[in-house]
Amino acid sequence: MLKLENLGYERENKTLFSNLTSEIPLGAFVNVVGQNGAGKTSLLKVLAGLWQPTTGSLVWDNKSLPLAAPLFWAELLYIGHESQLQPTLTPLQNLKGWIALNSLEGSAIKDIEAALVQVGLKAFMHLPAEILSRGQRQRVLLARLWVNPPRCWILDEPFTALDEAGILAVKHRFEEHLLQDGIIIVATHQPLQISAETTRHIELHST
Amino acid sequence: MNRFNQLISPRFVYRCLNRLLPWCLSFSVILLLLGMGLGLFGVPPDAQQGDGFRMIYIHVPAAFLSLGIYSIIFCCSVIYLVWSLKIADICAKASASVGALYTLIALISGALWGKPMWGTWWIWDARLTSELVLLFLYWSYLGLRLSIREEKRAAKAAALLAIVGMIDIPLIHFSVEWWTTLHQGATLLKFSKPSIATEMLIPLLIMLAGFSFFYGTILCIRMRSELLKREWRSLWVSEIVLNIQLNTKA
Amino acid sequence: MILNVLYSVVCRDITLYCQRRGEWVVPLLFCVMMVTLFPVILRSDAILIAKWGPAIIWLAVVLSLIWSLEAVFRLDYQEGILAQFVMSPYPLPLLMVAKLVAHGIVIGLPLLILAPLLGFLLQLSPAVLSALGLTLLVGIPSLMLVGALGAALTLGLSQGGVLLAVVVFPWMIPVVLFGIQAVMSVANGGALGAEILLLLAMLIVLLVTVPKAIATALKISLG
Numbered sequence: 001m002l003k004l005e006n007l008g009y010e011r012e013n014k015t016l017f018s019n020l021t022s023e024i025p026l027g028a029f030v031n032v033v034g035q036n037g038a039g040k041t042s043l044l045k046v047l048a049g050l051w052q053p054t055t056g057s058l059v060w061d062n063k064s065l066p067l068a069a070p071l072f073w074a075e076l077l078y079i080g081h082e083s084q085l086q087p088t089l090t091p092l093q094n095l096k097g098w099i100a101l102n103s104l105e106g107s108a109i110k111d112i113e114a115a116l117v118q119v120g121l122k123a124f125m126h127l128p129a130e131i132l133s134r135g136q137r138q139r140v141l142l143a144r145l146w147v148n149p150p151r152c153w154i155l156d157e158p159f160t161a162l163d164e165a166g167i168l169a170v171k172h173r174f175e176e177h178l179l180q181d182g183i184i185i186v187a188t189h190q191p192l193q194i195s196a197e198t199t200r201h202i203e204l205h206s207t
Numbered sequence: 208m209n210r211f212n213q214l215i216s217p218r219f220v221y222r223c224l225n226r227l228l229p230w231c232l233s234f235s236v237i238l239l240l241l242g243m244g245l246g247l248f249g250v251p252p253d254a255q256q257g258d259g260f261r262m263i264y265i266h267v268p269a270a271f272l273s274l275g276i277y278s279i280i281f282c283c284s285v286i287y288l289v290w291s292l293k294i295a296d297i298c299a300k301a302s303a304s305v306g307a308l309y310t311l312i313a314l315i316s317g318a319l320w321g322k323p324m325w326g327t328w329w330i331w332d333a334r335l336t337s338e339l340v341l342l343f344l345y346w347s348y349l350g351l352r353l354s355i356r357e358e359k360r361a362a363k364a365a366a367l368l369a370i371v372g373m374i375d376i377p378l379i380h381f382s383v384e385w386w387t388t389l390h391q392g393a394t395l396l397k398f399s400k401p402s403i404a405t406e407m408l409i410p411l412l413i414m415l416a417g418f419s420f421f422y423g424t425i426l427c428i429r430m431r432s433e434l435l436k437r438e439w440r441s442l443w444v445s446e447i448v449l450n451i452q453l454n455t456k457a
Numbered sequence: 458m459i460l461n462v463l464y465s466v467v468c469r470d471i472t473l474y475c476q477r478r479g480e481w482v483v484p485l486l487f488c489v490m491m492v493t494l495f496p497v498i499l500r501s502d503a504i505l506i507a508k509w510g511p512a513i514i515w516l517a518v519v520l521s522l523i524w525s526l527e528a529v530f531r532l533d534y535q536e537g538i539l540a541q542f543v544m545s546p547y548p549l550p551l552l553m554v555a556k557l558v559a560h561g562i563v564i565g566l567p568l569l570i571l572a573p574l575l576g577f578l579l580q581l582s583p584a585v586l587s588a589l590g591l592t593l594l595v596g597i598p599s600l601m602l603v604g605a606l607g608a609a610l611t612l613g614l615s616q617g618g619v620l621l622a623v624v625v626f627p628w629m630i631p632v633v634l635f636g637i638q639a640v641m642s643v644a645n646g647g648a649l650g651a652e653i654l655l656l657l658a659m660l661i662v663l664l665v666t667v668p669k670a671i672a673t674a675l676k677i678s679l680g
């Protein structure tokens with residue numbers, strides 16, 4: 001369970017959000033909604049433990065975050081706004097490296113290949129990522145969701161550049177994951193409809 | 208804990224600095240004038256070095272404080288990284304340029320002192336070379352602070368830099384010393400510290416105090432303006448600014 | 458398990474460098490240019506070249522290394538991948554050492570081979586050449602560790618290479634001093650003395666302390 005206690009963040013003398021208190025149990029879906037520049041990315045980075053909050057704290061499994069960060073990160077999957085693919089490596093190599101770095105068990109190549117097929121990139125598996133379109137690169141990143149993903153997901157605008165079919169597939173995967181007691185925190189421009197046991201909405205407004 | 212928080216609150220520190228400033232300024236002016244007067248006229252010329260030795264009254268305090276201020280920056284950096292005390296970071300930031308200035312003064316006065324003594328403007332002995340490297344450390348600290356736009360990242364990165372630099376200083380001193388003794392052997396460059404007569408020591412101590420108070424003055428001024436800059440949204444800052452505006456209008 | 462991950466990081470970085478040849482070829486070219494310029498400037502005065510050659514080669518290697526180190530983190534920082542390193546369950550200092558190992562293989566090793574060759578070009582004696590090789594063998598890893606710390610602190614800044622050089626220069630002085638001193642003493646007819654042991658001791662101390670500092674610096678630079 002992830003707990004937010006009075007979380008606040010300030011950057012360049014501007015308060016992006018403050019006094020955020022919430023409890024996010026297993027199986028919960030959290031939707032962070034806001035316009036461009038409202039602070040969604042900053043909030044997600046603070047929730048992921050990448051940025052230190054200016055006020056308040058984050059608690060994972062009853063342990064406060066700066067110290068418990070390695071434990072939290074062991075169960076966290078973070079897909080940020082910036083592209084996370086090395087353009088000269090293939091999708092397969094990119095995913096393989098990412099999974100090796102991020103999980104303690106590692107994964108079999110065939111699992112990764114199956115995930116890439118699942119997102120419709122079978123033909124591009126062994127080509128350098130720089131020739132893929134923006135949407136295809138996003139699919140490579142999201143393929144991670146199908147390869148033994150950890151419990152907690154923090155995704156920043158995951159549907160960027162995806163087509164209808166892709167969005168549907170990802171939403172379906174979200175619901176599957178929530179049924180397996182996962183936590184999903186997603187930042188989007190518009191509110192997202194996902195069936196889940198517990199749902200939280202965080203709306204950020206730019207001042 | 209509450210009392211401590213009160214002690215380090217920006218407003219309280221600002222008021223303390225305001226009260227300290229005139230004292231620091233007057234002490235530094237008096238002590239520097241007194242020290243220079245005594246050093247130039249009050250003390251007889253040295254048996255070996257003639258009048259040239261009087262450079263000691265600028266060189267030694269400047270060199271001593273250049274290292275002293277770096278130690279202060281080091282302590283502030285540790286405090287900042289461990290306890291996230293913003294005042295510590297403001298103090299370090301304000302001290303850096305004074306420290307660099309003193310290092311430069313130490314180097315120039317060292318060269319001016321060395322010319323009549325050893326015949327050249329520069330000697331690659333351990334002390335002067337370490338002083339030069341200290342100047343580079345100050346410059347890299349200032350350079351890093353200037354280059355990073357985000358305040359928090361600049362503060363933390365500079366703090367880490369200062370800590371690494373502090374560990375580096377004895378290492379450099381030792382390696383340069385080894386290097387110079389290997390190069391030149393036991394030559395006349397081994398400047399042995401003669402025992403200083405008391406009458407020569409007093410102006411030195413006065414100058415040391417004067418330089419320290421001057422550092423204190425600059426520290427007060429810079430910390431004050433940095434505090435105002437960082438806390439611009441607080442009520443007490445608006446009050447001060449309004450007061451200044453009212454006073455200047457009246 | 459962790460060895461597998463470190464091995465895969467090393468392989469991945471080497472692959473990246475092979476695909477972006479500019480990152481390692483250009484520093485090597487710079488090194489060669491700087492050293493070959495030197496006899497031209499001194500108008501082939503053999504005595505001066507023999508006296509200053511080793512120092513120039515050392516300095517050329519140091520400069521090429523500093524500028525190449527900027528790439529160690531930049532390649533992954535640009536793609537937002539460094540955050541994944543930070544959030545990895547494996548110790549960040551070890552992952553950074555793995556990256557440096559890859560950098561050492563791709564750039565350090567060619568520089569190590571290049572330096573005695575350049576010394577041969579400057580007609581330095583075989584004893585000096587082997588001293589050059591040995592001191593650089595111990596010195597280059599130290600320089601890489603210290604340079605990587607600077608690169609981590611100056612990550613993503615627009616001034617890049619110049620600021621890195623300014624930040625790193627004071628830290629490199631002890632290693633450079635002892636390295637050059639060791640080679641110069643061999644050039645003057647002595648034997649490779651205590652300096653190489655000192656360099657080795659410095660390397661061990663740096664290896665134990667610096668990776669943790671690099672990890673801290675990366676966390677500071679990323680957020």
